[in-house]
Amino acid sequence: MAVLGAGAWGCALATVLDDAGVAVTLWEPDPGAASRLERTRTHSYLGVQIASSIDVTADLARAVRGRAMLVVATPSAFVRSTVTAAASHADSGAVIVCAAKGLEVGTHLTMDRVIAEAAPGFPVVLLSGPTFARELAHGLPAAAVAAARDNAPALATQKIFSGGRLRVYTTDDVIGVALGGAFKNVVAIAVGVSDGLGFGDNARAALITRGLNEMGRLAVRMGAHPLTISGLAGLGDLVLTCAGDLSRNRQVGLALARGEALGDVLLRLGQVAEGVSTARTGAELATNLGVAMPITTGVAAVLYDNKPPREAVAELLARDFRAERD
Ligand SMILES: NC(=O)c1ccc[n+]([C@@H]2O[C@H](COP(=O)([O-])OP(=O)(O)OC[C@H]3O[C@@H](n4cnc5c(N)ncnc54)[C@H](O)[C@@H]3O)[C@@H](O)[C@H]2O)c1
Structure with a gap:
C-alpha cells in the first residue's frame, strides 16, 4: 500500500x-x-x-x-x-x-x-x-x-x-460521505466562534443541530441518503470536530472570536484547516443549487468579508421565521 x-x-x-x-x-x-x-x-x-x-x-x-x-x-x-x-x-x-x-x-x-x-x-x-x-x-x-x-x-x-x-x-452513499466530511469543518468554525464569544452550551447545541440540518438539506438535494448525514461521516464527525479541542477548525473559530486575523491564525496552526476554504466553496455551491445554508454563508462572510463574528450571529438569530424541517 x-x-x-x-x-x-x-x-x-x-x-x-x-x-x-x-x-x-x-x-x-x-x-x-x-x-x-x-x-x-x-x-x-x-x-x-x-x-x-x-x-x-x-x-x-x-x-x-x-x-x-x-x-x-x-x-x-x-x-x-x-x-x-x-x-x-x-x-x-x-x-x-x-x-x-x-x-x-x-x-x-x-x-x-x-x-x-x-x-x-x-x-x-x-x-x-x-x-x-x-x-x-x-x-x-x-x-x-x-x-x-x-x-x-x-x-x-x-x-x-x-x-x-x-x-x-x-x-x-459516496456523495453523502463526501459532503458530511467537508461541511462539518465549516460548522466547527462557527461553533468555535460561538464558544469563543462565550455564547454558552445552548448556542453550541443549536449550531451543531442547525449545521447538521443545512448539511443534510444540501446533501439530500445532491442525491445523498438522509441517514448518511446522521452517520459517522456526518453527525459523528460533526460532534467530534465541534467539541474536540484537537480540531483545527474549531481553533480557527476560537481565534477569530478573540479578534485574531485569519492569516495569523493559519500561520500559527501550520497545518491545514479545511473548513476555511470549504466555507467559501460550500457557500458558492449552496447558492448555485438554491439551498439555504445560513451557517456556512455566515462563516464565509466572517472569514472573507471581515464580517464581525457577533454581527454574523445576530443575523442568524434575526432570519425570517420558518418551520424546523424547512
Ligand atoms: N489531522 C486529522 O486528524 C485528520 C483526520 C481525518 C482526516 N483528515 C484530513 O486529511 C487531510 C490532510 O490533513 P492533515 O491533518 O494530514 O494535514 P497536514 O497539514 O498535516 O498535511 C501536510 C502534508 O500535506 C502534504 N502536502 C503539502 N503540500 C503538498 C503538495 N503541494 N502536494 C501534495 N501534498 C502536499 C505533505 O505531505 C505535508 O506533510 C485533510 O483533508 C484533513 O481534513 C485529517
Missing part, C-alpha cells in the same frame, strides 16, 4: 496499516521533509514514533508502482495534482482511497469526483468519520466509513483498515 501525504493524517494512517502488518510506503512530496522524517522517525504534532518498517520516500513513482491501494491523505487542495501524477505510475486496478475532506476550490467538486477526473477508470473509495489523527496514532479506538459506488473496493478498504483500533463500516 502507498500512503500519499505525510502530514498528521497520512502518518497516522500509515501507522494503523503498519500495526496491522501491511507493508506501507509513505510519500512526502518535500524531499527535505521526507529525509527528516526518515531520519528522526517522529511527527511532532502526533507525538509518536513512525515505525522503521514504514518506507518513507519523496519519489512518487517508487511509492505507487505495483501497489494494490493508494491512500490519498494530502490536504484536499493537492488531491487533484497528487492523483494526476500518481495515476501515471500506478497499476490500472489500484484502488484509490481518499482520506482528505473538502471541496475543490473553483469547481466545487467533491473529492471522489476530483479523483474520477484525475484518474479515470480507477476505483475510488472515500474513507471518512470521526477520527482525530493524534488519537488514532496513539492506538485509541475509533470508527470510520468506507464509501464507494461499487461494493468490492469498499469491502477491500474495510478489510485492510479494520484492526485492533479501527472499526470500518461500508456504504454506497
